[in-house]
Structures are given as structure tokens and as C-alpha cells.
Amino acid sequence: MSAETSTKDLETEQEQVSWEGGSKPFKASYGKLMMWNFIMSDAFTFAGFLIAYGALRFSVPTWPEPDFVFQSFPGGLHNMPLIFVTLMTFVLIASSATMVRAVQEGQRENKKGVVFWLLMTILGGATFLGCQAWEWHTLIVKEHMTLSENPFGRHIEAGTYLEGDGYDIEAGDTFQPGDFYLIHKVDGEWNPVAYQNEHGDVKLQSFGPPAFGSLFYFITGFHGFHVLTGLIILLIVAINAAGGVYVKRRNGYEMVEKVGLYWHFVDLVWVFVFLVFYLL
Amino acid sequence: MGNISYEQAKRTVLRGLILLALVTVAEVFIALLGKGYIIPGFYLPTWLVYLAMIGLSLYKAYFIMGEFMHLKYEVKGLVSSILLPFLLLVWGIIAFLWDGTYWYQKREEYRTEFQKEREGHLLEEHELEDRLRMLD
Numbered sequence: 001m002s003a004e005t006s007t008k009d010l011e012t013e014q015e016q017v018s019w020e021g022g023s024k025p026f027k028a029s030y031g032k033l034m035m036w037n038f039i040m041s042d043a044f045t046f047a048g049f050l051i052a053y054g055a056l057r058f059s060v061p062t063w064p065e066p067d068f069v070f071q072s073f074p075g076g077l078h079n080m081p082l083i084f085v086t087l088m089t090f091v092l093i094a095s096s097a098t099m100v101r102a103v104q105e106g107q108r109e110n111k112k113g114v115v116f117w118l119l120m121t122i123l124g125g126a127t128f129l130g131c132q133a134w135e136w137h138t139l140i141v142k143e144h145m146t147l148s149e150n151p152f153g154r155h156i157e158a159g160t161y162l163e164g165d166g167y168d169i170e171a172g173d174t175f176q177p178g179d180f181y182l183i184h185k186v187d188g189e190w191n192p193v194a195y196q197n198e199h200g201d202v203k204l205q206s207f208g209p210p211a212f213g214s215l216f217y218f219i220t221g222f223h224g225f226h227v228l229t230g231l232i233i234l235l236i237v238a239i240n241a242a243g244g245v246y247v248k249r250r251n252g253y254e255m256v257e258k259v260g261l262y263w264h265f266v267d268l269v270w271v272f273v274f275l276v277f278y279l280l
Numbered sequence: 281m282g283n284i285s286y287e288q289a290k291r292t293v294l295r296g297l298i299l300l301a302l303v304t305v306a307e308v309f310i311a312l313l314g315k316g317y318i319i320p321g322f323y324l325p326t327w328l329v330y331l332a333m334i335g336l337s338l339y340k341a342y343f344i345m346g347e348f349m350h351l352k353y354e355v356k357g358l359v360s361s362i363l364l365p366f367l368l369l370v371w372g373i374i375a376f377l378w379d380g381t382y383w384y385q386k387r388e389e390y391r392t393e394f395q396k397e398r399e400g401h402l403l404e405e406h407e408l409e410d411r412l413r414m415l416d
Contacts, residue, residue, distance in 0.1 A: 026354065026355045026357050026358035026361075027354075027355050027358075028354065028355070028358060033358075036358070036362055040362060040365060043366075044365075044369075047369050047372065048372075051369075051372055051373055051376045051377075052376070054373065054376060054377050054380065055376040055377060055379055055380035055383075056380065057380065058377050058380030058381050058383075058384060059380040059381075059383035059384045059387070060384065060387075061384070061388075065315075066311075067311065067312065067315055067317070081312060081315075081317060082308050082311060082312065083308075086304060086305065086308045089304050090301055090304060093297065093300045093301060093304065094297060094301075096300075096344065096348055097293050097294075097296060097297040097300075097348075099348075100293045100296070100347075100348050101290070101293055104286070104289050104290070104293070108286065260348075260349075261349055264344055264345075264348045264349045265349070267344060267348075268341055268344050268345065268349075271337055271340045271341055271344065272337065272341070274304075274337075275307075275333060275334065275337040278311075279307055279308075279311050279333045279337075280330060280333060
């Protein structure tokens with residue numbers, strides 16, 4: 001066999017291998033590329049939601065103030081603006097870091113390490129979900145925000161309250177435009193407080209933009225659903241890893257890496273949900 | 281991780297965690313400082329607060345994608361095929377916020393018709409008296 005023909009054979013062989021999917025595009029495995037594709041499409045879904053939030057917020061004269069809406073803390077504490085959500089964010093970031101550790105241990109084919117750090121990640125994710133459940137519970141049960149009713153209002157004129165609400169408003173209190181308030185429920189009925197504005201008109205506190213409630217529940221709920229899904233997948237992968245499924249594959253626990261991508265994405269989305277809902 | 285040693289890689293994770301936590305605390309601090317919670321009577325200009333928040337959040341996103349999701353170490357083609365489509369969002373954000381502003385202006389134009397619902401329910405004299413009597 002001459003040298004010429006053997007090179008030709010090799011080329012044909014390589015071509016065939018390529019066409020049959022032998023080479024890796026972008027030097028990444030099929031699974032990883034597809035995970036990235038999924039993440040992209042999901043990112044656009046979230047972007048659509050958050051942009052809708054922006055458009056609706058721009059379309060009304062007032063919007064609830066996040067540091068007024070999110071000021072409760074477990075244990076009946078109030079006046080702690082954004083502290084609880086900061087804690088939640090920290091928990092989610094920490095679970096992202098433990099996920100990186102799981103991936104690193106996987107690359108070293110260290111089964112025990114992978115399982116341990118996956119369990120830590122699950123713990124972090126579950127804590128985050130628990131915090132979110134508490135936050136929702138406060139909004140639903142104590143503050144009575146629903147998909148169509150938003151008790152978080154904001155004054156657009158100055159005035160004086162004529163009566164108290166039994167919570168933090170007393171008769172005779174004055175307020176300025178831009179001051180915010182929460183309308184309470186008394187015996188299952190809304191109890192907006194009467195006030196007199198500068199022109200002498202007597203009015204009742206008006207409700208905040210109803211879109212706020214539905215946007216909050218839909219967007220944080222959609223994110224929470226992603227966290228829940230992530231937790232289930234993480235649990236399955238942890239059980240598989242403990243059972244030695246990925247040892248046999250000899251690919252450095254690639255499955256852990258792919259789940260890791262998804263988990264970091266959930267954290268990434270939270271960065272923007274946090275920005276849009278709590279910071280801006 | 282390429283040629284980075286295991287010990288180094290572990291340190292990177294810890295450093296990343298601390299960095300992200302600090303950036304988050306900084307964001308919340310700026311938010312509260314801007315609204316006068318930290319120093320009573322002191323407010324930062326809104327545009328500055330917004331700029332800082334968006335900047336810091338984008339930095340967090342850059343860090344998570346680059347280090348945690350390993351994008352920094354992928355092939356260039358993969359990175360651009362992931363990042364370039366997000367440029368579509370630039371117009372998406374401008375267009376929809378623009379539209380939101382337009383809805384607002386249109387509503388303002390027709391304001392008088394809806395004034396009652398919008399600015400609070402006006403109470404009649406006798407309604408007010410009833411309410412005040414109920415409270416006593």
C-alpha cells in the first residue's frame with residue numbers, strides 16, 4: 001500500500017466520522033450545547049416577563065415602593081427594608097458556589113465529594129424556596145395582595161388623614177405626594193382611610209396599580225418553579241451519583257456539570273428578578 | 281479548569297462567593313442610602329442609584345456566566361453564539377419602555393374621565409359623617 005492512498009483513506013475516514021457526528025462542534029458535548037440552548041430560550045422567556053413589568057410600570061403614574069412592600073422579617077419584625085430578600089439572595093448565591101464545588105469534585109471523579117456538595121446545593125435551594133414561601137405567605141395572608149388587588153398605594157397629593165386605620169395611621173397625620181401606604185382589611189373588608197386634600201376634598205385612599213400583584217406572583221412564582229424543578233433534578237442526579245451511575249460513564253461527571261449550568265442559570269435569573277423587583 | 285490546580289480552583293469558588301455577596305450587600309446599601317434610610321434626610325439622585333444597581337447587577341451576571349457557568353473557558357464561537365442573541369433585548373427594552381411611556385401619556389390625556397377611580401373616591405358629606413360616627 002503506497003503512502004498516497006493511505007492518506008486518502010484517512011481523509012475519507014475522517015470525513016465519514018465528521019458526518020456521522022464524530023467531531024464536537026464548539027468542543028462541547030451534545031448535552032452541554034443543548035443545555036445552553038435551553039438556557040437561552042428560557043432566558044428570553046424571563047426577559048419577556050421582566051420587560052412586561054417595565055412597560056406596565058412605566059404606564060401608570062405611581063408604583064409601589066419595594067423597600068415599603070418588602071420590609072417584613074420572620075418573627076413579626078417590621079421596618080427592615082429589603083433585609084430578608086438580601087438573605088434569600090445570599091442563600092441562592094451560596095448554593096451556586098456549592099454547585100461549582102460539586103462540578104469540580106466530579107472532574108476529579110470523587111464520588112463522595114460530588115454527593116456531598118450536591119446535597120449542600122439542595123439544602124441551599126430548599127432554604128431559598130422556604131424563604132420565598134414565607135414571603136408569599138406574608139403578602140397573601142397578612143397584606144392580602146392578590147392577582148388583581150394591590151393594597152400598596154402611593155399618594156399623589158398632600159393631605160391630612162381624618163381617621164386612623166388601627167395600624168400605623170392615626171387621625172390628624174399629614175402626608176406628602178410620594179408617601180406610600182398599605183390598605184388593611186378589617187373583618188375581611190377593605191378599609192381604605194379617609195383623608196382631606198389641600199383643596200378640602202374628602203377622599204378615600206386608592207388602591208395601587210393591580211398589575212403589581214399579578215406581575216409579582218407570576219414572575220417570582222415562575223422563578224420559584226424553576227428552583228423547584230432544579231431541586232428535583234439535583235436530587236435525581238445526587239441519587240444517581242451516589243449509586244455510581246456516573247462512575248461507569250467515565251466522562252468526569254458531565255451530568256453534574258449540565259445540571260450545574262441549569263442551577264447557575266436559576267441564580268442568574270434571580271440577579272435580574274432581584275434588580276427589577278427589589279432594587280429599582 | 282484546564283491547568284489550574286485543585287487548590288486554586290477551590291479558592292476561586294470561595295472568592296467568587298465572597299465577591300457576589302459583597303456586591304449584593306453593596307446594591308442593597310446603595311438602595312437604602314438612596315432612599316434616606318441610612319442617613320436620615322440624605323437622598324442620592326435616582327439616576328445615580330439606578331445606574332449603580334444596573335451596573336452592579338450586570339457585573340454579577342458577567343461573573344456568574346464567566347466563572348460559575350464556565351463561559352470564559354469555552355471556545356469563542358460558543359461564547360458569541362450565546363451572547364450575541366441577547367443584543368436583541370437592547371431594542372426590546374427600549375421599545376417596550378417607550379411604549380409603556382406612551383400608554384401613560386395617553387391615559388393622562390383622557391384623565392378627567394377616569395379621575396374618580398384614579399385619584400381616590402370622593403366622599404359625600406353624609407358618608408363621611410357615618411364613617412366618623414362608626415369610629416367613635
